[in-house]
Amino acid sequence: MKKILMILTSHSRMENTDSTTGVWLGEFTDPYYEFRDAGYEVTLASPAGGTPPVDPLSTVTENITESNRRFNDDPVAKSAFDHTYRLSTLEPGQFDGVFYPGGHGPIWDLASNETSGRLIVDYLENGKPVAAVCHGPAALIKAAELRPGLLQGKRVAAFTNAEETLTMRASNVPYELETRLKELGADFRSALVPFTSHVETDGLLITGQNPLSAGPTARAMIKFFGQPAS
Template identity: 70%
Template sequence: MKKILMVLTSHSGMENTDGKTGVWLGEFTDPYYEFIDAGYQVTLVSPKGGRPPVDPVSELTENITGSNRRYQDDEAAKTAFSQTHLLNQVKSEDFDAVFYPGGHGPIWDLAQDNNSGILILDFLDAGKPVAAVCHGPAALISADRQRPGFLKGKIISAFSNTEETLVGRSGNVPYLLQTKLEELGAEVKTALVPFLSHVEKDGLLITGQNPLSAGPAAKALIDLLEGS
């Protein structure tokens, strides 16, 4: 049985607002059930352990996905989510791949987390895939800090500057993720129309642009693991 590690944010605060962020629920549940339905074992971790914060906007009716509804009736999944392990206590050799869901939280904590950056490099160095979606690719910033130049020339996708502006949060974040990744040398590719699904694959690195890309990014990871 293949084992997937999912790394979730522990950060909930936004800047210049009382609004909260955290994990975008569908970006966890969509990939989670892709992996479960493929017969994989999934382990959840976060920098602080325990239950990660959930972006309240992702729980609004208009953002609810089928996997969200499935999750609400899945006691095992809810228990796993409420009891995430500590990120600094896992090792890449125990898993076949790692997946980073988004929500705005990662641009604060996972972008700075040395353990996460080292973990990403360990997976890739061992020939194991790394996937991230929406703001999850912010975790690649920490990997680049551990290994300067890591992102140079990488083709990736991530939540775009245009999307950040359209959701009205560009003034509540410390930096625009697309801009930051491009400053580090990555080539960020996005859908022609904001909020449409878009996934990029560059070797062992799989990245998705936005919430709608979470399931497709997980499927791309499964295809890579299955050699299809």
């Protein structure tokens, strides 16, 4: 049985607004059930431990996915979400791969979290896949700072500058993720049409562009392991 570590944000505050952010719920639930249905064991962690904040916009009707509804009726999953492990207390060697869901939170805490950054470097150096979706690829920033050149020429997908502008949150974030990843040498790729699914697999690095890419990113990780995806 493959063991997947999912690392979620603990950050909720945005800049220049009273609005809050956190985990985009569908970017957690879609991959979570892809892994569970493939027979994988999933462990949840976050920088602070406990219950991660959830972006309120991800719970409004138009953004609710089938996996959101399944999660709401799943006491085991809800308990795991409410009691995530503090990342610094885990032994990363026990897992076969790591997955970072999005929501805007990661561009603050996971982008600067050294424990997370070192885990990514260690996994990539030891043949373990690293997957992230939407703003989750912000976790790659700290890894690239710890290991300069880590993203040089790597095909990477993430939430685009255009999508940031279209969501009207560009003034509420400290930097645009697409721009930062390019500055670190990434070969940034995206769908021609904003908010449509797009996934890039470059060796051990698997990244998705936006909420619609969450399930496909998990399926790409399952494909990496050589098992049929749900």
